[in-house]
Amino acid sequence: MRDALQWFKSSYSTEEADKSCVEVANRSHTIHVRDSKLGHGPQLAIPAPAWADFITYASADA
Template sequence: MNDVAWRRSSYSNQEGGNCVEVAAGFPDVVPVRDSKAPHGPALYFDGASWTAFIGELKAGHHRI
């Protein structure tokens, strides 16, 4: 996963903090990693589950 283009949340700032990065371009799977540990492990979610999760966050159903 070293050659993957990772994207950080638009809510992230330059001071670090608790951020995740997401990689696009994988059919049916969404790789997610901790921005503070870019060489650490990545979690993989199926696309439908990730879309549902993000929808719940945007709807305000979960506190982050």
């Protein structure tokens, strides 16, 4: 049986429905991402190096 993922909400998320954001979990060099409003809904599983590249790109000055 797989261990449950430990999900963390974005610091931008709140309990207000219109302010919900994303949650992430890290396991075995894979980053899991899901919509915080859906909880047990679909999720993306992204290799950690690709996630790091995305964060670098998203954090860059536009």
